[in-house]
Amino acid sequence: MAINQIKGGIVLNYVIIGLNIVLGLLYTPYMLRMLGQNEYGLYSLVASIIAYLTLLDFGFGNAIVRYTAKLISEGKQKEQWELNGMFIVIYSLIGLLAVGVGIILYNNVEWLFDAKMTQDDIAQAKIMIVLLIINLALTFPLSVYGSIIVAYQDFIFQKILTLCRLLFTALTIVILLYLGYKAIAMVVVQTIFNLGILFINCIYCFKKLHIKVWFSNLKFTILKEIAHYSFWVFLSQIIDRVYWGSGQFVLGSLIGTTAVAIFSVAILLQQMYMTFSSSISSVLLPKITAMANDSGNEVAISNLFIRTGRIQAVVMALILFGFYIFGSSFIKLWAGNGYTEVYPITLLFFTALFIPTIQTTGYTILQARNQMKFRSIVYLFISICSLILQVVFTKIFGIMGCAYAIGGALILGQGLVMNIYYYKKQKIDIPLFWKETIKIMIAPIVLTLLAKMIIPESKLLCNWGSLLVAILLFTTAYGIIVYLCSLNQYEKQLFKSTILVIKRIRK
Secondary structure, eight states: OOOOHHHHHHHHHHHHHHHHHHIIIIIHHHHHHHHOHHHHHHHHHHHHHHHGGGGGGTTHHHHHHHHHHHHHHHTOHHHHHHHHHHHHHHHHHHHHHHHHHHHHHHHTHHHHSOTTOOHHHHHHHHHHHHHHHHHHHHHHHHHHHHHHHHHTTOHHHHHHHHHHHHHHHHHHHHHHHHTTOOHHHHHHHHHHHHHHHHHHHHHHHHHTSOOOOOOSSOOGGGHHHHHHHHHHHHHHHHHHHHHHHHHHHHHHHHTOHHHHHHHHHHHHHHHHHHHHHHHHHTTTHHHHHHHHTSGGGHHHHHHHHHHHHHHHHHHHHHHHHHHHHHHHHHHHHHTOGGGTTHHHHHHHHHHHHHHHHHOHHHHHHHHHTTOOHHHHHHHHHHHHHHHHHHHHHHHHHTHHHHHHHHHHHHIIIIIIIHHHHHHHTSOOOHHHHHHHHHHHHHHHHHHHHHHHHHOOHHHHOSSHHHHHHHHHHHHHHHHHHHHHHTOOHHHHHHHHHHHHHHHHHHO
């Protein structure tokens, strides 16, 4: 019996997320110690600048998945091969564009970076930029094959590859750092493993999926439709970077670097929190695209939105409630006493993000239906409002004022406005969604309130051992209570089948 690709993909997504979080919490301090503050800062600075070049994707990555899945569902194989060729051409041109921008960066390192950097630092920065640009230039055309694998819903293979890349990259870098190698060696290792995975995806597409790439009769007439779809995805990506990156700038201008450091830790935790929400919806785009082609599937899509929302609510509530109970102790042990304000800021972010994170399937539905415009406009509006309010509230309330502005705009836009839009325009049964979601949340909320009253945080959770034991006990109780009191028969069966999937993957 073949392993269910969607269930397997979701399970492996959570494994990858967990591994990324562990690496983020343990691996980063190790790099800091082995590299030293200056070299690590240089590496982070170069990597952050290069990261913005990934926006040159222009949202086409989602377009490959969406349009390939659409052609697969329609049985149009010839058109699919031609589409593959067109995207290879487009991404090759984007790769050349990345090289051009990289050359400009390379020639302006002294201007872009701190003028007080040593000549050795500048030389290292240039080497890293060259390596990362080569990586990026090859990544663009080769990434097409990874998107094709997703469109074919062959998730397990790709997730296992990603898991292997994370493990072997981290292990190799740890060894090299121990042997005395520095930032350039890290970039070399990352480049080699990244390109290796991309070439494996390419081979898999041709050997396993038997795809073809035709460069004759390229249908650039469809490019206008694809560009319209990709533009709104691209705009959302830009706005997302601005939305979560403006706080540091505002705080740095109005308060100082200490506030920026505190806020940056909260943003790091917020990013970890958000990664959990995409594990289910990220593997649903091909399926929803196929469903969206049939106008009679509106009820089925609405039901899928509700089912995935309930499951996501269970996961996201565990993190939210767990942080509510243990977050303060965790921050003190992990970041230190100077970062106590991280707790209320992060808790505010987690709470404001709860609705968007349990409704990520709605974003996937909009992608499948090529109706991203409204969401992008709403997000642009709330980003502008948030930025204005950040300045005003920071002057009044300090660092928490900045958090209030971000959280409030998020609740208003992504929570209230988008729910109305889903209900009125996308024909998703939002009243039923909230009815079902509230039902599944009652028992976890009661458990959380009881746990908060019972656990004397300041006395018992003063070291890692007692904190981890308390978190384990709470998680176990949460799982039992949710399974017995909240899950319906479908969800219980899904849980059981997921356990079977895990066992099969391990074999």
